[in-house]
Structure formats: structure tokens, C-alpha cells
Amino acid sequence: MRSVSDPVESVHTVAHDPSYSTRVKTSNVIKLLLIGDASVGKSSLIISYCDDIFLENSTKTTVGVDLKVKVVNVDGSFFKTVIWDTAGQERYRNVIPSLYKGTNGVMLTYDVTDPKSFLGLYHWIQECYENCDTSRTVFYLVGNKLDQENKAVCKDDVKKLLTFVKEKYPGFKINAAFEVSAKYSSLVYGLFDTVIKDLVENRCYFDxxxxxxxxxxxxxxxxxxxxxxxxxxxx
Missing domain, CATH: 1.20.5 (Single alpha-helices involved in coiled-coils or other helix-helix interfaces)
Structure with a gap:
């Protein structure tokens, strides 16, 4: 497990420009899905990456599903990244399984200050395993709210989860585990750029x-x- 502020060994580079979305046409698409319990900060991460905004005291809750699109340049090739935001509340969970179809990457998100949200990942992983084509989908663990002082999820918890997944869900690929904060755009950009580069490198996108x-x-x-x-x- 590492923070995306740590050095990343990659030959790929990702460039951003707000004008890409209006002047660049590309048929390369990456479908990225953020799932996790309510209030772990999925929407904040997406808004920070796509709009470069952090809403400090936002209490807005995602109703059902939402999405944002961002076009990025990876080594001269453009990719339309469609990032799906999902509601974590129990009453909305029945709409999420249909989103797994055709998903290239899933970011399993939790709050590093809330152990309950981390334990919730066991449910989300099982749901992913039952609904995703694990041979075509790559998974990532994302701990949010690293800026908070009362961190309650440690590296041993993450290692235990990774071991559990490896033993119980063969073929389920968790490629990396991150700790970030939606409050710091440098960490957010590092997170999404690293995931996008990894998906491109593994050819997890579609035309x-x-x-x-x-x-x-x-x-x-x-x-x-x-x-x-x-x-x-x-x-």
C-alpha cells in the first residue's frame, strides 16, 4: 500500500487540458467505476479530478448514479474516461450491478477514518466478483480522507483484505492500494492518472x-x- 505521492515507476505520461473535451475526438474509452459505502468521498474525488474543485463542507449525497467525462492524453493517444459515481446507501444498491457490464476499472473506495466503511469493502468485492468479467476488469483499493488526523484503517487491515481476496476470489485482480485525500488535488490527479496509465498499459479500454x-x-x-x-x- 502506498500514497500516490510516492514515486511511480512508469514510462507513460498523462496530460490534461480542459479543451480536450470540446476539440478532441476519440473512440478510445475507459469506463471507470467508483464504489463503496456512503460518505467515503467518491463524489469529492471525481469532482476534484474532473473539475479541479474541492467542496470542503459539502453534504450532498449521490442519488442512484452519476457520471463525469474527462478526455486525457496518454503518450499522444487520447482516451475518453467515463467515471461513474455510485450511491453507497442500501436503498440504491440494486441499481449498481447493471453498471458493472463493460467496466474496465473499479476503484473500491473507503474512508481511512471509518473502519466500518473498510469492512464494507468485503460486500462490494463479492458484488464485483459476481457481476464483473474479472478477466477484463482491474480493481484498485482507494482509502480517502488521508488529511484527517483520526486514521483508523492500518496497513495490516489492507494486507488482511488482500490475502482474503486472493484466497477466496481467484482471478480477482487488485493491482494497487492507495491512500489519498480529495482535499489535495495533487494526490487526486496522481491517483486517477496512475489508474488510467495502468489500464492503458494493460489494454483495459475499448474502441x-x-x-x-x-x-x-x-x-x-x-x-x-x-x-x-x-x-x-x-x-
Whole structure:
């Protein structure tokens, strides 16, 4: 486990420019999903990365799901990163499983000052394992609110969780564990940039245009086949 402020050995670089979203067209898409209990700061992390804003005293709760899109440049190639924000409250959890389809990366988020939110990861990991294609999805642990003094989740807790996952959920890839604070944009940018670089390096993204063309071809083929089958019996 490390903070993203630690040196990261990577040959990849990520560049940001607000104008990318309006002037750059790309069909490379990364679908990134943040899940975790309520009030761990998922929305704050996303807003900090996409809008470069930290809402100090915000008490707004995500209702259902929300998303933000940010286009980034990774070594000269552009990627549209679609970041999904999910509600952690029990009453909204039934809508989350449908989001796992086609997800490239999942950030399992908890509050480093709240042990209960960390224990909640055991539920979220099981849900991911049951709904994700683990051969195509990479997972990351993200402890938020590192700026708070009353830290209650330690490295041993994280190691115990990683060991549990390795033994119980074969094929479930947790590539890294981070501790950050949405209050500090440098840590937030380091977190998301590192995750995006890792996904690109592992080719965990998709070509939106190619996928759209494939669906179009499939639908066309199905329609033609249906016509051929029914033509001899139609009046």
C-alpha cells in the first residue's frame, strides 16, 4: 500500500487540458467505476479530478448514479474516461450491478477514518466478483480522507483484505492500494492518472466506434437472416 505521492515507476505520461473535451475526438474509452459505502468521498474525488474543485463542507449525497467525462492524453493517444459515481446507501444498491457490464476499472473506495466503511469493502468485492468479467476488469483499493488526523484503517487491515481476496476470489485482480485525500488535488490527479496509465498499459479500454460498428453489423445480419428465413413463407 502506498500514497500516490510516492514515486511511480512508469514510462507513460498523462496530460490534461480542459479543451480536450470540446476539440478532441476519440473512440478510445475507459469506463471507470467508483464504489463503496456512503460518505467515503467518491463524489469529492471525481469532482476534484474532473473539475479541479474541492467542496470542503459539502453534504450532498449521490442519488442512484452519476457520471463525469474527462478526455486525457496518454503518450499522444487520447482516451475518453467515463467515471461513474455510485450511491453507497442500501436503498440504491440494486441499481449498481447493471453498471458493472463493460467496466474496465473499479476503484473500491473507503474512508481511512471509518473502519466500518473498510469492512464494507468485503460486500462490494463479492458484488464485483459476481457481476464483473474479472478477466477484463482491474480493481484498485482507494482509502480517502488521508488529511484527517483520526486514521483508523492500518496497513495490516489492507494486507488482511488482500490475502482474503486472493484466497477466496481467484482471478480477482487488485493491482494497487492507495491512500489519498480529495482535499489535495495533487494526490487526486496522481491517483486517477496512475489508474488510467495502468489500464492503458494493460489494454483495459475499448474502441467505442468499433463496438458501435460491430453492433450495427450484428443487427443487420440478424435482420437479413430473419428476412431470408421468412421469405419463403410470407404472403
Amino acid at each position: 467505442e466506434q468499433r463496438l458501435r460498428n460491430k453492433r450495427s453489423i450484428d443487427l443487420s445480419t440478424t435482420r437479413d437472416d430473419l428476412t431470408r428465413k421468412n421469405s419463403c413463407c410470407s404472403y
